[in-house]
Amino acid sequence: MLRLDGISVTFDKFQLKNVSLEVKEGEYVVILGMSGVGKSVLLEVIAGLTSNDSGAVYLDGKDITHEKIQHRSIALVYQDQALFPHLSARRNVEYGLRSRRVSKAQIKQKVDKVFDEIDIHHLADRSPGTLSGGEAQRIALGRALVIKPRLLLLDEPLSALDVQSRGKMQSLLRRINHSGQTMLHVTHDYEEAISLADRIVIMEDGSISQMGTPNEIFQKPTSRFVANFVGIRNFIKGELLPPGPDTGKMSVFKSNGLSFLVLTTFSPGKGHFTIRSDDITLSQSPVQTSAQNRYEGIIVDMAPSKLGVEIMVDIGFKLVAIITEKTVNTMKLAIGRPIWVNFKATAGVFLPE
Amino acid sequence: MKLQSFSNVKALPPLHMIFMAMGGCILLFIVGPLVSMILHTGAGEMMEAVADPEVTGSIWLTIWTSMTGAFFFSIFGIPFAYILARKEFPFKRLVLAIIDLPIVVPHTAAGIAMLGVLSRNSLLGSTADNFGIELIGSPIAIMAAMSFVSIPFLINSARDGFEGVSERLEKAALNLGASQFRVFFTISLPLAWRSVLSGIILMWARGLSEFGAVVIVAYHPMITPILIYERFSSFGLKYARPVTVVFLLVCLIVFMLLRLMAGGKKNAKT
Numbered sequence: 001m002l003r004l005d006g007i008s009v010t011f012d013k014f015q016l017k018n019v020s021l022e023v024k025e026g027e028y029v030v031i032l033g034m035s036g037v038g039k040s041v042l043l044e045v046i047a048g049l050t051s052n053d054s055g056a057v058y059l060d061g062k063d064i065t066h067e068k069i070q071h072r073s074i075a076l077v078y079q080d081q082a083l084f085p086h087l088s089a090r091r092n093v094e095y096g097l098r099s100r101r102v103s104k105a106q107i108k109q110k111v112d113k114v115f116d117e118i119d120i121h122h123l124a125d126r127s128p129g130t131l132s133g134g135e136a137q138r139i140a141l142g143r144a145l146v147i148k149p150r151l152l153l154l155d156e157p158l159s160a161l162d163v164q165s166r167g168k169m170q171s172l173l174r175r176i177n178h179s180g181q182t183m184l185h186v187t188h189d190y191e192e193a194i195s196l197a198d199r200i201v202i203m204e205d206g207s208i209s210q211m212g213t214p215n216e217i218f219q220k221p222t223s224r225f226v227a228n229f230v231g232i233r234n235f236i237k238g239e240l241l242p243p244g245p246d247t248g249k250m251s252v253f254k255s256n257g258l259s260f261l262v263l264t265t266f267s268p269g270k271g272h273f274t275i276r277s278d279d280i281t282l283s284q285s286p287v288q289t290s291a292q293n294r295y296e297g298i299i300v301d302m303a304p305s306k307l308g309v310e311i312m313v314d315i316g317f318k319l320v321a322i323i324t325e326k327t328v329n330t331m332k333l334a335i336g337r338p339i340w341v342n343f344k345a346t347a348g349v350f351l352p353e
Numbered sequence: 354m355k356l357q358s359f360s361n362v363k364a365l366p367p368l369h370m371i372f373m374a375m376g377g378c379i380l381l382f383i384v385g386p387l388v389s390m391i392l393h394t395g396a397g398e399m400m401e402a403v404a405d406p407e408v409t410g411s412i413w414l415t416i417w418t419s420m421t422g423a424f425f426f427s428i429f430g431i432p433f434a435y436i437l438a439r440k441e442f443p444f445k446r447l448v449l450a451i452i453d454l455p456i457v458v459p460h461t462a463a464g465i466a467m468l469g470v471l472s473r474n475s476l477l478g479s480t481a482d483n484f485g486i487e488l489i490g491s492p493i494a495i496m497a498a499m500s501f502v503s504i505p506f507l508i509n510s511a512r513d514g515f516e517g518v519s520e521r522l523e524k525a526a527l528n529l530g531a532s533q534f535r536v537f538f539t540i541s542l543p544l545a546w547r548s549v550l551s552g553i554i555l556m557w558a559r560g561l562s563e564f565g566a567v568v569i570v571a572y573h574p575m576i577t578p579i580l581i582y583e584r585f586s587s588f589g590l591k592y593a594r595p596v597t598v599v600f601l602l603v604c605l606i607v608f609m610l611l612r613l614m615a616g617g618k619k620n621a622k623t
Contacts, residue, residue: 044524047528048528049524049527049528069524069527069528070527070528070529070530070531070532071530073530074528075528075529076525076528078521078525080521082519082521082522082524082525084522084525084526084540084544085522085544086543086544095526095529095531095539096529096530096531099526099529099530099531099532099535100530143529144529147529147530
């Protein structure tokens with residue numbers, strides 16, 4: 001549906017180099033990268049707000065590289081919302097329709113519908129200056145959705161929000177996507193990416209370094225950058241269950257017949273369990289420590305890395321632990337040896353799907 | 354609230370007290386002569402001046418020419434100010450310097466320059482003459498002279514206003530499908546409106562008080578600053594004062610009304 005073909009843009013400080021990617025109808029694609037790699041510029045190129053030096057943008061097979069901004073049907077939600085400060089929330093949402101030749105009755109009907117969908121009726125008469133971050137973000141979203149864009153671009157839509165509104169906004173975005181809206185979202189937050197994306201695009205230094213489903217990206221990072229950036233190698237798909245009778249406040253995450261204890265504020269459901277390699281400790285026997293999660297497995301791979309040695313242990317699925325070379329020698333670790341894997345319930349992170 | 358402001362006064366450091374006293378001197382310097390002039394003018398004299406058709410006619414002429422000039426040049430000046438705020442182009446600094454030129458040019462010099470353009474010997478003057486219009490000594494000449502010296506105030510103030518409007522808002526509006534034209538009238542102009550209006554008022558007020566440039570291109574019909582000068586030089590201070598006070602009061606009232614209107618509009622830049 002959207003296709004970028006070799007987009008390059010040069011700025012004073014950075015450049016976008018030969019970016020090509022495709023977004024399918026109804027898909028939720030998240031571009032993940034550190035701030036300042038040109039993610040926002042890429043969105044502006046797609047929306048037509050910034051012009052590219054070379055390359056082409058196709059929407060539904062049509063070359064729109066030189067199409068006027070107002071004819072693109074691609075809505076962009078800014079990180080800082082960019083609400084019009086002199087118009088009420090409702091007027092903000094109406095703006096796009098008023099710019100088209102839409103009758104008053106139709107404007108009212110369409111705006112009411114969007115207000116219902118994202119539950120912002122109570123904000124209608126408020127002035128943008130008086131809205132909280134989450135409220136302003138929802139108005140901005142409504143303003144973009146009301147024109148029924150072919151593609152919705154989101155520039156760091158969650159980064160300005162507090163933790164609570166963040167969760168709500170995430171589920172709202174998911175719901176909008178499930179109703180058929182194609183979405184392209186940029187962020188620097190990998191948890192956000194895992195939670196929302198059908199497909200993740202990793203951007204590094206102005207170009208794309210990896211693309212794939214969250215599983216592919218986190219389990220098989222193709223570059224050191226990706227591995228370091230995402231910071232986690234252990235990424236397990238499964239289901240979160242409510243706390244059991246003997247687990248206290250901790251919830252139980254089940255996958256492939258194994259269960260982990262995890263401390264989370266998310267409610268039960270499907271999702272991913274992640275744990276950083278350096279949060280995992282190894283021991284020769286099941287020692288009693290503060291770590292609640294203990295599993296026996298077999299070392300299947302060992303590879304030196306920048307931080308030490310990566311030990312891959314198969315406990316039903318593969319977990320990666322990073323330990324120092326010295327420890328490898330004193331513990332006499334080797335491929336094929338049995339080993340115990342330990343980690344604290346607070347070290348694991350559950351990310352809902 | 355009251356308590357707080359009271360304690361603020363109490364806590365004022367001596368240096369600030371000195372500064373405030375100095376400020377008081379300045380205020381006195383501005384208000385003193387005006388108030389004394391008003392106090393020296395009897396009510397009878399003022400009523401006489403108000404009843405004098407020469408006085409009322411000239412005040413009316415002064416107000417409408419300066420206002421028309423300000424409005425007419427707003428039509429060209431506001432879009433120009435927008436371009437100056439948004440675009441970078443070669444020789445932009447030169448253009449900005451040209452706009453400020455009327456502020457530094459002596460006003461009589463400006464009048465002489467205008468005379469050259471408006472007189473019957475010039476292209477503009479002779480063209481108008483062919484249609485039976487004499488520019489010199491006409492309200493058009495008055496407007497031209499007033500506008501020449503006051504246009505920088507409009508453009509600079511409006512430019513400041515547009516510069517304060519975030520370009521992202523304009524981009525957001527374009528992105529929602531608005532045309533450039535619509536973005537200008539529904540986003541840029543309303544958000545810059547306070548500064549733009551303030552520029553129009555400044556230009557108008559500056560034009561209203563112009564003497565030097567106008568006296569050269571149009572001694573007659575007489576705008577009030579010239580009438581005041583004429584009465585002063587022919588009959589003396591006593592005869593010039595009532596006209597001056599009436600003119601001053603009329604200007605103050607109109608000015609305050611406009612300020613109120615401008616202030617009543619909520620500042621959109623939040």
